[in-house]
Amino acid sequence: MAKYMIRLDDFCPTNNLKKWEPFFSLFDEFNIKPIIAVIPSNTDPKLMSCGTYNVNYWPTVRYLSSLGYAIGMHGYEHHYQSKNSGLLKINNRSEFAGLPYRMQEKKIRSATAIFKAEGVPVFCFVAPAHSFDHNTLKALRHQSPVRVISDGVLNKPYKKSGFNWIPAQLSEAVWQSTGTWTFNFHPETCSEKTFDDLRKFVEKYHRDFVQPQELSYKPYTWFDSVREFWLIQSRVFIDALKYFLRSTLSATKPHTVN
Numbered sequence: 001m002a003k004y005m006i007r008l009d010d011f012c013p014t015n016n017l018k019k020w021e022p023f024f025s026l027f028d029e030f031n032i033k034p035i036i037a038v039i040p041s042n043t044d045p046k047l048m049s050c051g052t053y054n055v056n057y058w059p060t061v062r063y064l065s066s067l068g069y070a071i072g073m074h075g076y077e078h079h080y081q082s083k084n085s086g087l088l089k090i091n092n093r094s095e096f097a098g099l100p101y102r103m104q105e106k107k108i109r110s111a112t113a114i115f116k117a118e119g120v121p122v123f124c125f126v127a128p129a130h131s132f133d134h135n136t137l138k139a140l141r142h143q144s145p146v147r148v149i150s151d152g153v154l155n156k157p158y159k160k161s162g163f164n165w166i167p168a169q170l171s172e173a174v175w176q177s178t179g180t181w182t183f184n185f186h187p188e189t190c191s192e193k194t195f196d197d198l199r200k201f202v203e204k205y206h207r208d209f210v211q212p213q214e215l216s217y218k219p220y221t222w223f224d225s226v227r228e229f230w231l232i233q234s235r236v237f238i239d240a241l242k243y244f245l246r247s248t249l250s251a252t253k254p255h256t257v258n
């Protein structure tokens, strides 16, 4: 039987909270404890224009933490500084991947200090745009107490490189026969249909949801490394193929004359 978790990304002081409230109500109703990816010092202009400034931002984060939500360190400023897709090769933008170690170390140190000053225990690291590299992991090891990474493509929690990994594989609620799955949503941009589908899924399968803090982790084997490599590279290949087909089709499209 499969197990499920939910991760909500981009909690920051300028959220449009009306978009977040339906998620919180749903979790309350079914006693689900999600991972919530909290940005400690947001400077991302897109996220800064979502809503008005919430003066109760940190009290709200503390409240969610007191409910049993697993708080994730969602980078430091959520400000993309490189086009590096990192270890997972999902998005060509990053706040961390490709940057020198010293820069990454400073970001992790600053983020850790903010959570500490605000009295918020951090459960895991959640890289903005799923993009981070070995230097990010090294910085986390040296500058933070965080030893859980919410990311990855395998279908089970595992131990690797001194961290416990909780893969975050899907951006919608999809039934699975086996494995442990994280559904990753962005409430600021989530469509009503995606939320409705989640609600229906939760109504049906809420007993199969687990709390991230209660997971057990398996050792990472050579078979896992082959499978991980295959999953990442096949997605990179499919993305490249789609890009090629799109650009070929638009180049062969007849031009219309007005």
Ligand SMILES: [Zn+2]
Pocket: 009, 010, 074, 078, 128, 129
């Ligand atoms: Zn984000």
